[in-house]
Amino acid sequence: MYTPVFIDDLPDVSSISNRKSELYRLTRARALADLLLDETANWQERACPGCGQDRSQSGNFSQAMVPFHRCSHCNTIYAARVPDQARLEALRTRLLAEAGNTETSAAAGSRREFEFVSILNWIRLTEARTATSAGGLLPHVLDYRFCSESPAWPGAVERLGKNRDWRFMPLDAKAAAGNFADLRDQLQANPPEAVLLNTEMDRVADPAGLLRVIRANAPRGTLVFVATSCADGLEYEILGADSPSFVPLDRLNIFSVKGFETLARELGYEPLEISTPGRLDAVILQRYFTEIENADVPFWSGFFREADKDRLRDLQILLQRSLRSGVMRFVLKT
Ligand SMILES: [Zn+2]
Numbered sequence: 053m054y055t056p057v058f059i060d061d062l063p064d065v066s067s068i069s070n071r072k073s074e075l076y077r078l079t080r081a082r083a084l085a086d087l088l089l090d091e092t093a094n095w096q097e098r099a100c101p102g103c104g105q106d107r108s109q110s111g112n113f114s115q116a117m118v119p120f121h122r123c124s125h126c127n128t129i130y131a132a133r134v135p136d137q138a139r140l141e142a143l144r145t146r147l148l149a150e151a152g153n154t155e156t157s158a159a160a161g162s163r164r165e166f167e168f169v170s171i172l173n174w175i176r177l178t179e180a181r182t183a184t185s186a187g188g189l190l191p192h193v194l195d196y197r198f199c200s201e202s203p204a205w206p207g208a209v210e211r212l213g214k215n216r217d218w219r220f221m222p223l224d225a226k227a228a229a230g231n232f233a234d235l236r237d238q239l240q241a242n243p244p245e246a247v248l249l250n251t252e253m254d255r256v257a258d259p260a261g262l263l264r265v266i267r268a269n270a271p272r273g274t275l276v277f278v279a280t281s282c283a284d285g286l287e288y289e290i291l292g293a294d295s296p297s298f299v300p301l302d303r304l305n306i307f308s309v310k311g312f313e314t315l316a317r318e319l320g321y322e323p324l325e326i327s328t329p330g331r332l333d334a335v336i337l338q339r340y341f342t343e344i345e346n347a348d349v350p351f352w353s354g355f356f357r358e359a360d361k362d363r364l365r366d367l368q369i370l371l372q373r374s375l376r377s378g379v380m381r382f383v384l385k386t
Contacts, residue, residue: 054181054325057372079150080301083143085117087135094136101259102128102311104318114293116300122283128311129283131304134257138230144255145223148200168208170329171250175277178325178383182275190246190275195220196235198250219244232265239269246275253280253312254303263319267386276321276384283308285378286333286371290352296336297378309375312382321384330377334364 087093099106100123113120119132134140179190193216199206200223209218221238239247247266253259266276282288283306287295297303307315309326316323334356341347341356359367371377 053323055375056177056325056327056329057369077299079147080299081117083147084301087139087143088117093139095133096136096257097133098130100126100128100311101130101305101315102126102307103314107132114298114300116293118300120293120300123308123311126311126314127283127308129288129303129306129308131300134304136230137232137257137261140255140257141223141230144200148223164202164204165208168205169212171248171277171279172209172213174329174381175246175248178275178277182324190216192217192219192242192244193246193248194218194238194242194244195248195250197221197223197252198248201251232262235262236265236269239266243271244274246277248277250277250279251281253278253307254305255301257304259305259307260315260319263316263321263384267320270386272386274386275324276382276386278312278382278384280312280380281306282328282330282375282378282380283311284376284380285328285330286376287336287378289376290337290349291340296340307380309380312380316382316384321386323382323384325383326375326380328372328375328377328380330371330379331368333371333378334359334368336378338364 088095097107100110100121102123103126105123105125107121109125110121110123113122113129120129121132122129135143175190175193183189195205195209195218199220206218206220219238219242221234224234247270249262253262256262263276266274270276281297281303287297288306298306309328313323313326337352338356338359341349341353347353368377
């Protein structure tokens with residue numbers, strides 16, 4: 053299996069924009085609380101969504117409104133209870149509508165340009181690696197729901213990704229019946245060569261169900277590009293539930309490399325490529341330890357308070373090389 057490393061300049065701490073604002077976190081927490089109080093919502097208890105280990109054998113990760121566990125076998129972090137998928141989709145659709153389309157502003161769009169270019173390069177490089185004389189090119193790509201979480205994405209593809217045909221499937225109240233029927237119908241009607249699931253795997257109640265629908269309805273040999281948070285990342289390892297990236301409603305599943313690989317193989321996928329291309333672990337941790345003066349973690353608090361930019365960059369490269377960054381990418385073949 054191929055495990056590429058992505059080395060580039062680290063962004064300046066002051067330019068990082070991915071830390072969720074306090075308002076965003078509170079809105080998400082309130083929505084989750086409302087759902088818990090709603091007696092008509094159907095909550096399911098579950099085992100580890102990665103390796104399937106029973107919950108009784110894992111430790112608590114957080115006792116926030118919904119308890120989260122960290123699997124002692126594969127290291128995946130997951131909500132012990134999840135609402136049914138249809139309910140979750142209705143809630144997400146409402147939150148997106150309330151948030152408005154603020155991200156389409158030019159400033160927000162250009163702020164995320166790096167991420168968009170990185171996704172397009174990922175697909176291009178994988179295509180180049182997997183292409184054979186028998187085919188393997190990816191002229192049609194189906195984006196499932198990243199366009200809803202990130203409204204500036206389709207515009208970026210229009211500008212930068214002209215060499216292929218993209219189809220966007222937003223989170224849609226009408227289409228979402230809770231069992232990924234919209235995706236099933238689309239795959240049957242217009243089979244693509246590749247499917248992109250960017251940040252979606254973290255947010256669904258039934259990640260195995262989503263992968264099953266793709267494998268059952270896409271032609272054999274279809275490539276599935278999956279980008280998710282990574283529980284093996286240094287940020288989660290050091291800060292745990294205090295990690296600025298941990299917003300429970302957006303992170304019902306935080307897979308580990310081992311957990312997601314186990315799930316994918318279990319469902320019949322062949323993983324072709326794994327990487328953890330995150331760029332921000334080191335700078336996020338440095339900001340955390342410099343902003344919170346009384347935070348004291350042996351070794352790390354001193355390391356981050358004293359580290360200069362070169363030292364942070366060296367650490368980030370090490371994290372990428374050792375599959376320990378907070379973002380991971382898989383390329384799976386159906
Ligand atoms: Zn597990």
